[in-house]
Amino acid sequence: MGAYFIGAHELLGWVDGLRESTRIIGPVAKRQRFVFAELESAAQLRLDYDVTILPPKKVFFPPKQQILAFDSERVSDCIDPVPTVLLGVHFYDVKGLDMTDFLMRERYEDWNYLAQREATTIVASSVQSVAPRAFWGSIGAHVRPQGHDAMLTKVSEGYVLETRTPKGERLAGLERFRHATDDEVAGAERVNAAVMDQCSQLMPYDSKEIATKVRESFGNEELWDDLAMDCFSCGSCNIVCPTCYCFDVRDSWNVDQTSGQRTRYWDACLTREFAAVTMAGGQKENFREHHASRFRHRFMRKAAYLHDKLGGPACTGCGRCAAACTANIADPVRVINTIMGVTL
Amino acid sequence: MTKDEAGFDNIFLPREAKIIRTSRPTPSEKHFTLQLADRTSLDFVPGQILEVGVMGYGESPIGIASSPTRTDSFDIVVRTVGRVTTAINSRDVGDSLWIRGPLGHGFDMDELRGHDVLIVAGGIGLCPTRSLIQYILDRRDEFGRFTLFYGARDPLQLLFTEDRLEWRRSDAIDYHETVDRADATWTGNVGVIPTLFHKTAHISPDTRVVICGPPVMFKYVLIELDKLGIPRENIFVDLERRMKCGVGKCGHCQINDKYCCIDGPVFTFAKIWELEEAI
Ligand code: SF4
Numbered sequence: 001m002g003a004y005f006i007g008a009h010e011l012l013g014w015v016d017g018l019r020e021s022t023r024i025i026g027p028v029a030k031r032q033r034f035v036f037a038e039l040e041s042a043a044q045l046r047l048d049y050d051v052t053i054l055p056p057k058k059v060f061f062p063p064k065q066q067i068l069a070f071d072s073e074r075v076s077d078c079i080d081p082v083p084t085v086l087l088g089v090h091f092y093d094v095k096g097l098d099m100t101d102f103l104m105r106e107r108y109e110d111w112n113y114l115a116q117r118e119a120t121t122i123v124a125s126s127v128q129s130v131a132p133r134a135f136w137g138s139i140g141a142h143v144r145p146q147g148h149d150a151m152l153t154k155v156s157e158g159y160v161l162e163t164r165t166p167k168g169e170r171l172a173g174l175e176r177f178r179h180a181t182d183d184e185v186a187g188a189e190r191v192n193a194a195v196m197d198q199c200s201q202l203m204p205y206d207s208k209e210i211a212t213k214v215r216e217s218f219g220n221e222e223l224w225d226d227l228a229m230d231c232f233s234c235g236s237c238n239i240v241c242p243t244c245y246c247f248d249v250r251d252s253w254n255v256d257q258t259s260g261q262r263t264r265y266w267d268a269c270l271t272r273e274f275a276a277v278t279m280a281g282g283q284k285e286n287f288r289e290h291h292a293s294r295f296r297h298r299f300m301r302k303a304a305y306l307h308d309k310l311g312g313p314a315c316t317g318c319g320r321c322a323a324a325c326t327a328n329i330a331d332p333v334r335v336i337n338t339i340m341g342v343t344l
Numbered sequence: 345m346t347k348d349e350a351g352f353d354n355i356f357l358p359r360e361a362k363i364i365r366t367s368r369p370t371p372s373e374k375h376f377t378l379q380l381a382d383r384t385s386l387d388f389v390p391g392q393i394l395e396v397g398v399m400g401y402g403e404s405p406i407g408i409a410s411s412p413t414r415t416d417s418f419d420i421v422v423r424t425v426g427r428v429t430t431a432i433n434s435r436d437v438g439d440s441l442w443i444r445g446p447l448g449h450g451f452d453m454d455e456l457r458g459h460d461v462l463i464v465a466g467g468i469g470l471c472p473t474r475s476l477i478q479y480i481l482d483r484r485d486e487f488g489r490f491t492l493f494y495g496a497r498d499p500l501q502l503l504f505t506e507d508r509l510e511w512r513r514s515d516a517i518d519y520h521e522t523v524d525r526a527d528a529t530w531t532g533n534v535g536v537i538p539t540l541f542h543k544t545a546h547i548s549p550d551t552r553v554v555i556c557g558p559p560v561m562f563k564y565v566l567i568e569l570d571k572l573g574i575p576r577e578n579i580f581v582d583l584e585r586r587m588k589c590g591v592g593k594c595g596h597c598q599i600n601d602k603y604c605c606i607d608g609p610v611f612t613f614a615k616i617w618e619l620e621e622a623i
């Protein structure tokens with residue numbers, strides 16, 4: 001596909017132009033931090049953000065999503081995609097979406113997610129500032145971001161837009177863009193390569209080695225008790241994670257008491273009752289009773305279980321969990337590096 | 345999977361099933377015979393599950409309790425344990441339940457065919473295995489010696505009275521039952537299920553064994569099977585987990601890296617042995 005250049009002063013005009021025909025979701029400021037939200041004007045766009053509170057997964061898999069509607073006669077579904085341009089996604093979050101794309105397609109396709117995914121054009125953007133807890137420079141470096149339609153890189157004087165798909169190509173109307181020169185494209189490449197060394201945290205191991213060692217550590221109760229010490233099972237580390245996709249399903253009634261809906265809500269495997277079941281005998285059985293077994297499960301999934309399916313770790317290195325954890329224990333850098341450093 | 349009006353496959357869209365017969369084998373269990381509202385037949389293998397729901401309350405994973413060899417309807421047995429199962433068990437003939445499935449990996453019939461089969465069922469674990477029992481009885485000449493052990497806490501908890509009467513009389517099945525605690529009327533075996541192994545001398549090391557029941561039962565049954573020299577690959581265990589989606593997405597049923605809902609509920613014991621979280 002093509003490579004284009006747009007001057008810095010033209011960018012907002014381009015975004016406002018797109019806004020006339022489609023919904024645009026991008027990073028905007030929220031108090032001292034950033035969130036993905038629908039743009040009310042291009043001026044809100046903050047391509048200089050470091051990381052958003054929640055990953056862009058929420059566009060396709062919202063924290064609360066109605067999946068069925070019912071009345072006394074019938075049950076119908078609620079898949080209703082809205083054409084959207086998702087603008088300004090950092091590469092590590094594109095990698096996160098690649099993983100949820102795969103997982104939502106695997107075996108049983110979940111069109112409650114996929115329909116909105118297909119109705120969305122994703123424009124990735126270069127990382128202009130690095131979040132303090134990020135470690136995307138070293139984790140899963142062999143996995144390249146796939147599921148984006150165009151990549152916008154800030155260079156001096158403006159931006160280079162490299163289109164990856166016909167959907168992306170359609171965004172580059174030529175009134176504001178011109179074809180980029182080879183130098184500009186090479187410059188964009190240098191910008192994106194240079195930022196990879198900017199994370200202050202490192203996880204200097206091959207993800208396959210990590211997968212093997214983490215899996216082997218399963219039975220080391222002492223190690224996991226130590227690592228999980230102070231965890232109060234709040235589930236924040238799950239909720240902010242781009243590659244977590246567990247959910248709960250609950251029904252509710254409308255005021256008429258005959259119609260209602262079935263809704264799915266994000267759920268968190270770190271919370272106490274996540275794997276609890278009332279057995280046929282009536283007794284409660286919690287398959288992950290202890291907080292350390294839940295903490296361990298999260299790392300088993302991220303580093304080992306999903307690794308085989310995905311061909312890399314189910315962690316993008318965004319650092320959101322590290323920042324969200326009040327006990328300051330959820331950071332994969334601390335946990336993985338500790339495991340890699342001990343003799344099991 | 346069901347398609348919606350826009351043509352999207354929707355893994356959450358249930359099908360309507362009409363209740364055509366019910367009975368109350370025990371005060372807490374209800375036995376339903378169901379028929380799909382569109383009159384199509386349910387295509388499944390023994391051991392598979394359904395998500396059974398009442399709109400406004402939710403869904404619960406339930407093993408199918410009848411055999412696919414008996415086609416025009418299918419059975420489930422639901423024990424009242426929570427809000428959803430209470431709602432299901434308040435429905436009656438003429439009402440509808442909303443089902444998704446069949447889901448999951450059932451019994452590999454080809455692994456059982458041509459061999460002796462022993463089924464060990466504890467409590468409500470008899471319900472999902474009833475599908476297999478009927479299947480074997482309907483195609484009796486495809487299997488070798490067929491033995492069934494069934495145990496319940498007390499005589500009042502014993503399910504499928506008519507079936508048991510038939511099994512006791514039949515030459516096609518070597519049936520043994522026991523209760524943990526007898527009452528005044530009980531004249532049969534008393535003791536936990538593993539004690540039944542001493543009642544029959546006909547379990548060959550080549551037998552394929554199916555276990556379904558509370559986890560506490562597994563350990564003791566496995567000790568007996570070990571004594572008989574039955575290898576782990578030939579033992580099949582029907583597991584129970586918390587399930588929400590039934591299609592390998594929601595994460596609730598995970599056992600290490602396996603999903604009880606799509607990789608199970610039936611696992612070989614050899615597989616379970618590798619999974620620290622299984623039993
Ligand atoms: S690791 Fe931290 S964020 Fe995660 S559940 Fe425990 S305390 Fe909460």
Ligand code: SF4
Binds near residue numbers: 237319322
């Ligand atoms: S585990 Fe933490 S660092 Fe890794 S993707 Fe999830 S939130 Fe980001």
Ligand code: FES
Binds near residue numbers: 591593596604606
């Ligand atoms: S029940 Fe949802 S993943 Fe198995």
